Amino acid sequence: MTIQRSLSQWLAYLESIHPTTIDMGLDRVKQVANALQIHFDSRVIIVGGTNGKGSTCALMEQALLRNGQSVGVYSSPHLLDYRERVRVNGDLPAEAAFCRAFEQVEVARGETSLTYFEFGTLAGMLMLMQANLDVVILEVGLGGRLDATNIVDNDIAVITSIGLDHQDWLGDTCEKIATEKAGIIRDAGNVVIGEPEPPVTLVEAVREKQANALWQGKQFAIEEVEQGLLLMHPNGRKIRLPDTVIPANNVATAFASLHHLGYHFDDAAIAEVVANTRLPGRRQLIASQPNTYLDVGHNPQATESLAAWLNKQSFSSLHIVIAMLKDKALAPSLAPFENFQPNWYLASTEGPRGLSAEVLGNAVPAGQSQQQFAHVVDAFHAARSKAADDALILVVGSFHTVADILALPHNILK
DSSP states (O other): OOOOOOHHHHHHHHHHSSSOSOOOOSHHHHHHHHHHTOOOSSEEEEEEOSSOHHHHHHHHHHHHHHTTOOEEEEOOOOSSOGGGGEEETTBOOOHHHHHHHHHHHHHHHTTOOOOHHHHHHHHHHHHHHHTTOSEEEEEOSSSSTTOGGGGSOOSEEEEOOOOSOOHHHHOSSHHHHHHHHGGGOOTTOEEEEOOSSOOHHHHHHHHHTTOEEEEBTTTBEEEEETTEEEEEOTTSOEEEEOOOSSOHHHHHHHHHHHHHTTOOOOHHHHHHHHHHOOOTTSSEEEETTTEEEEOOOOSHHHHHHHHHHHTTSOOSOEEEEEOOOTTSOHHHHHGGGGGGOOEEEEEOOOSTTOOOHHHHHTTSOTTOOEEEESSHHHHHHHHHHHSOTTOEEEEESOHHHHHHHHTSOGGGGO
16 A cells, blocks of 8 residues: 655655665666566657767657647656656656556565666656657666666667766766766667767777668767858758757767668758747857857766857857856866966755855866855846846756756846
8 A cells, every 4th residue: 555645745755765876777777677567669769879868869859749749758867846757749748647657666576676767767757658759769867788778679779979077877978978978778689879089988889789870970970160060961861950959979879760760851840940949058149148058967977068059159258157066077177268267156955965166166177266154045046136237147967957057036137
């Protein structure tokens, strides 16, 4: 007999039932998945990578919906609402649907211990399985090989990028990390590699598994051109696309993946999807005078991409509001912004992975202006009060950082 709980009560319970937040391995989650008889008659796309997973999933989702397919997405983490982790035909399920799925997982697990992520992943898969969809898109949470999303077979594996992140669990080099990401590739399966400079270990893994691969820079590519993008499609077409806040490599990877699965779109459809797809917390403009952007970037590869984007923006000065978690590469993540001579507003984060503003301050490039705050909201208000109307404010560093600003009342930005 299960206890009736609200969604918030379930989430508090999920946080309490396993001794660690991350526990690498698939044995426990497979055992419960078997008890739940989780399987998909839908086509399954699994998306791994260091950066770009969320936007690649969103592009494929929107393209497939436009094409008349029924589509479900499981992704993580969420920003403001746990329900963001599951989308069914573009909509967030009701809280009651999550509670029912949690109840089923709770009964099925018996004495098997699951992490918060594993429990939620099984519930999300159960919801998507029960929705009887044409296509299910699963976003890897951490790594790939031992991630809970990797317990089901896939019709195609997508690897968006390879960079340094989560080194405590995945390894301290891109080569080691690539090996973990490659764990989602199936023997003789379809795979799309969106990383333009793949580590040798990824190349070797594709070869060993005799996978049917498309590679960015070989079978498909994309480049920035005046007033937009030029996509070199795997079928040989060159397609002009509008400019977008989504990194160009992710655009190319998404449509190469759909092509590899046999879904075809005309040029106008691709351009429309690119123009209309947005994802919260990814170069998201939330205010003007000064222009204020949010981005969840939290590793060197992400901030390098942000710096390249900033080079195309016009502003008198740059103000960076930042709070990060302690297991990140701090100095390498801040270094790409050095040439902008930004004003830094550093905030502390809380919890087991929390990082003090003081420690983060040690990673700021030498000689640059910095102020330290107890909370990111305080840092944000300070930046908004000091930045000129023609400046640019960037809030960056983690999902938690962005979520705290998104949660502010809208009228506070006017």
